Amino acid sequence: MxxxxxxxxxxxxxxxxxxxxxxxxxxxxxxxxxxxxxxxxxxxxxxxxxxxxxxxxxxxxxxxxxxxxxxxxxxxxxxxxxxxxxxxxxxxxxxxxxxxxxxxxxxxxxxxxxxxxxxxxxxxxxxxxxxxxxxxxxxxxxxxxxxxxxxxxxxxxxxxxxxxxxxxxxxxxxxxxxxxxxxxxxxxxxxxxxxxxxAIPTLNQDEVLALRAQLLPKSKEYLLLFVGRVNEEKGVKELIEATKILLDNGYSVHLAIVGRGHQEQQFKALAATLNVENAVTFVGWVNSSEIYHYYAAADIFVGPSKRADDGWIEAQGLTFVEAMLAGCKVVGTNSGGIPDAVIDGKTGWLAEPDNAISLSENIKKALDNDSTEIIDTASAFAKDNYxxxxxxxxxxxxxxxxx
Structure with a gap:
């Protein structure tokens, strides 16, 4: 052919x-x-x-x-x-x-x-x-x-x-x-x-552990990860607000934001306003050959996309699939094509878009879930379908x- x-x-x-x-x-x-x-x-x-x-x-x-x-x-x-x-x-x-x-x-x-x-x-x-x-x-x-x-x-x-x-x-x-x-x-x-x-490349576990130690302050227990454009439609605002809610509720979390965007300074100012600037790290762009190390180092990948003012929505969301392949729990939003990959309660958790409270509640569910069943199911689903x-x-x- x-x-x-x-x-x-x-x-x-x-x-x-x-x-x-x-x-x-x-x-x-x-x-x-x-x-x-x-x-x-x-x-x-x-x-x-x-x-x-x-x-x-x-x-x-x-x-x-x-x-x-x-x-x-x-x-x-x-x-x-x-x-x-x-x-x-x-x-x-x-x-x-x-x-x-x-x-x-x-x-x-x-x-x-x-x-x-x-x-x-x-x-x-x-x-x-x-x-x-x-x-x-x-x-x-x-x-x-x-x-x-x-x-x-x-x-x-x-x-x-x-x-x-x-x-x-x-x-x-x-x-x-x-x-x-x-x-x-x-x-x-x-x-x-x-x-x-x-397919996910072979990861050097020593490098993964070193990266986790670099990103996660010793005073924190859980590492949350965002990967994508640092813009409004990607839900970065709601994720920073959700991080604040989690910290106020006693969850020992730190958020790493990987990517760049036109509104990055705006979100840094938001973190400072909410007094969580020490709980949020803006990593910047990461080489594609290294991104799987970030997924493997994190406890939860969060992608809270929402509909943009111009009508844009997340068509697919391959970052969720990459995170699943790396064995990272995923939390997304019920927006666009995300639910195709993130099946609520089966391969991950789904929050309502543009809703920091809903997002924080679903991150809590992921943090409180100690079973490896969802991780294993998500990995197998990603391999078969993506x-x-x-x-x-x-x-x-x-x-x-x-x-």
């Missing part, structure tokens, strides 16, 4: 952290016997024709000089479009170049399937190419492409893409519901397929069933 993957972001060179999950997916397809070629926008300094881990890569130019190719990468297209009106001018050129390059690759490489990642623009482009060439099209939805960009015109483009997809994979129940609402006729083509992640080798196997089965 030959699969042509079309994406707006892909690692530009070995070691690049840009959308590693797309490369992990492509690499696993190769390991399971598929021939894979990736079409992605070019970026200054990247090779036009490349091969990484057995995955062929073809990068198309859409602007000259090459340094002017600023729509994608470095934070993603959505953020880049918001930052600069010049990028909005470049966007139609990028889409046109992507269409013609994908068409040429399809005509000459002759893939069995075209696989678009994100509904717009890739899904729309691939739907057109599929209609012109009669090559089957599978759309992969990652969340933001259906949950954001919700103008009437863009909904029309997304509905067209869904209508002209032989298979549509959605990463959570919330993205599935949105896709069904956009195009009810495609319900039978939808496949729930979470974004796959790599490891990339398992998600890719189900992906290929879905394509073969259609074929």
């Amino acid at each position: 030959k699969i042509l993957i079309v994406t707006s972001n892909y690692p530009r060179w070995p070691g690049d952290s840009t959308t590693p999950f797309v490369h992990n997916f492509a690499r696993e397809l190769v390991s399971q016997g598929a021939q894979v070629r990736v079409v992605a926008p070019h970026f200054e300094g990247a090779k036009r024709k490349d091969n990484m881990d057995g995955v062929e890569i073809r990068r198309f130019r859409y602007w000259l000089p090459e340094s002017g190719q600023t729509v994608c990468y470095q934070g993603g297209a959505l953020g880049n479009l918001k930052k600069s009106w010049v990028n909005k001018v470049k966007l139609p050129v990028l889409v046109a170049c992507e269409f013609f390059f994908t068409l040429v690759q399809t005509l000459f490489w002759k893939p069995t399937w075209i696989n678009s990642h994100w509904l717009i623009p890739q899904g729309f482009v691939c739907a057109l190419v599929s209609k012109l060439t009669n090559v089957k099209h599978v759309s992969t939805i990652h969340g933001g492409d259906v949950l954001a960009l919700d103008s009437h015109l863009l909904r029309k483009f997304k509905a067209f893409t869904l209508k002209h997809s032989d298979v549509v994979t959605v990463n959570s129940s919330v993205t599935r519901a949105k896709a069904e609402a956009l195009s009810p006729a495609t319900v039978s083509n939808l496949v729930l397929l979470p974004t796959g992640i790599l 490891l990339v080798q398992n998600t890719v196997r189900r992906f290929l089965t879905s394509l073969k069933d259609v074929a």
Whole structure:
């Protein structure tokens, strides 16, 4: 089987952290016997024709000089479009170049399937190419492409893409519901397929213990961990408030916040106002190769995401799955796609979003639970449903069933 993957972001060179999950997916397809070629926008300094881990890569130019190719990468297209009106001018050129390059690759490489990642623009482009060439099209939805960009015109483009997809994979129940609402006729083509992640690496237990000692003051007993953007929609405010409630109720906890965000200073000020600044450590960004040590060092991972003012919600929440694989208890919120992974009372605990009291009560439940049953159940659930080798196997089965 030959699969042509079309994406707006892909690692530009070995070691690049840009959308590693797309490369992990492509690499696993190769390991399971598929021939894979990736079409992605070019970026200054990247090779036009490349091969990484057995995955062929073809990068198309859409602007000259090459340094002017600023729509994608470095934070993603959505953020880049918001930052600069010049990028909005470049966007139609990028889409046109992507269409013609994908068409040429399809005509000459002759893939069995075209696989678009994100509904717009890739899904729309691939739907057109599929209609012109009669090559089957599978759309992969990652969340933001259906949950954001919700103008009437863009909904029309997304509905067209869904209508002209032989298979549509959605990463959570919330993205599935949105896709069904956009195009009810495609319900039978939808496949729930979470974004796959790599298996947990072998951890050095001495390093884990050293990290725990570094993060957890000797006066404290339990380490709470947050990993993600330090912004309002991630529930950092409620987590700091919940930490205050726990301390006032006699729970010996310390909170470590891993990540960066525009509102970091605001939350540091909140911790000071609540007089818990000594119970909260802002760690900053951590290399992805080290993050599992943080999960393993913590007692509870807390991800209290909520709906943002602009309508954003957590589409999936892979940090919960990573924490489960590392043997860390998890507490989330009943928001977006989080309940798909955090099944209340089975794989973790769920609080109400935007509610510090509910969050503190569920953290208490996790702290007071001495059984390893939930940890073991969560780990097995994460392996079965989220490891990339398992998600890719189900992906290929879905394509073969259609074929």
